[in-house]
Amino acid sequence: MQVLYVFAHPEPRSLNGALKDHAIDHLRRAGHAVDVSDLYAMDWKARLDAADSTGPAAGRFDPAQASKLAYENGWQSADIAAEQDKLRRADAVIFQFPLWWFSMPAIMKGWFERVYAYGFAYGVGEHSDQRWGDRYGEGNLAGKRAMLIVTTGGWESHYSARGINGPIDDVLFPIQHGMLHYPGFDVLPPFLLYRAGRMDEARFAAERAALDQRLDTLFTATPIPFRRQNGGDYDIPALTLRDAIAPGAHGFAAHVADPAADVAT
Known part of the structure; x- marks a missing residue:
């Protein structure tokens, strides 16, 4: 199978760098083909701006409209088009990053902003009283799998249900649901490594072994059961x-299917 590995850490000799090298080697030994986008090594341009289009200059810069025109007319800068090609041929995508200020590093956020062009990752499908576009479980990236590998300096308890930082599922919800499920990915539970700054050889060996198990089930593990926008759970538009779906439930968790909490309609 074809895997795209998108990596964001500025130091190749870091814990993240070692994990990335190990994961890519493990995937290739398992017979997978792996494309690697090491964003810092690529000196990836994080800023979305008018220079992302090679087309005729417009007046006021409208990011969405400029993205749409560039995608439709073949005006995208070469680096954007190359990453989209990697996404098209990938069966699964792994995004690895350290959790900085409750999100991914800015360079990876810029990858999403630039690569997710209008017409490629959003602005797709029919908008009507029956459908609101092909998104949240549908779209051009449907049928592909995605998984996060995330390191954090905090303890696991800090990201527990009553932890000071909030539940890790909530912290990652905008990424997993909004940036991955939105354009169609089936999103696997993340691989999480806590207390990254307190790592010894014995623990690192155990973490590598745990990661190997997750990589071995990349194409068989059950995805997070995010509700599909056009699957009948939501009133459109x-x-x-x-009302019959997860009555009384609120917040992020309500958008993850739980048959026991839903009532028959």
Whole structure:
């Protein structure tokens, strides 16, 4: 199978760098083909701006409209087009990064902003009273899998249900649901490594072994059961959960299917 590995850490000799090298080697030994986008090594341009289009200059810069025109007319800068090609041929994508200020490093956020062009990752499909575009489980990236590998300096308890930082599922929800499920990915549970700054050889060996198990099930593990926008759980065009779906539930967790909490309609 074809895997795209998108990596964001500025130091190749870091814990993240060692994990990345190990993961890529493990995937290749398992017979997978791996494309690697090492964003710092590539000196990836994080800023979305008018220079992302090689087309005729417009007046006021409208990011969405400029992205749409560039994608439709073949005006995208070469680096954007190359990453989109990697996404098209990938069966699965792994995004690895350290959790900095409750999100991914800016360079990786810039990868999403630039590569996710209008017409490629959003602005796709019919908008009507029955459908609101091909998104949240549908779209051009449907049928592909995605998984996060995330390191954090905090303890696991800090990211527990009552932890000071909030539950890790909530912290990662905008990424997993909004940036991955939105354009169609089936999103696997993340691989999480806590207390990254307190690592010894014995623990690192155990973490590598745990990561190997996750990589070995990359194409068989059950994805997070995010609800599909056009699957019947949401009223359209309001895009709110129907009253019969998870009654009384609120927040991020309500958008993860739980048959025991849903009532028959």
